[in-house]
Amino acid sequence: MATDPFKITIHMVSSLDGYIARKDNSISWFETSDSYEKGVTVTQEEAAEFLKKIDCYIMGSHTYELALELSKSYGWVYGDVPTIVLTHRNLPVERQNVEIYSGDLEILVDEKLKPNYKNVWLVGGAELTKDFIRLNLADEIRQSILPIILGGGTPFFDEIGQEQALHLSNVTAYKNGMVELCYEIKK
Secondary structure, three states: OOOOOOOOEEEEEEEOOEEEEEEOOOOOOHHHOOOOOOEEEOOHHHHHHHHHOOOEEEEEHHHHHHHHHHHHHHHOOOOOOOOEEEEOOOOOOOOOOOEEEOOOHHHHHHHHHHHHHOOOEEOHHHHHHHHHHHHOOOOEEEEEEEOOOOOOOOEEEEEOOOOOOOEEEEEEOOOOOEEEEEEEEOO
């Protein structure tokens, strides 16, 4: 019986011009009224089944703080899945499945993630994205592009400082006008 290999996926929702948040850090633009009739629709059951395959989330402190704020209105979107928040700040931990980590990223991956998880998603932070790509720790990038141009804000890729070859492994267009690009990171 074959086992799935360990994989770290960088996932980000961005505007067409590559921003992940407005200058005021708001993400209200995530709500789209666009419609693309050739796009696919994902049922709640299909989405839930897909999310079950993610066995650990990693996020930066700003993403965590935003997720905590949004959880007051929408609930904690990461469920009971182990979530590791990377920060050097002292942040509140309001859920049993949330852990704060402030050490070396390579040690985190080799000693904590690889032995315990198979499908890890990095879900927020331009700085973390840069660090994981620079250190060659990520295996794929899934960028969900919403039908909007923000014209400024927090960029998804902010001066990574190196060229990185990718391989397009999948493209999906959705009914709401979002396009998801999935790239394998060539190592």
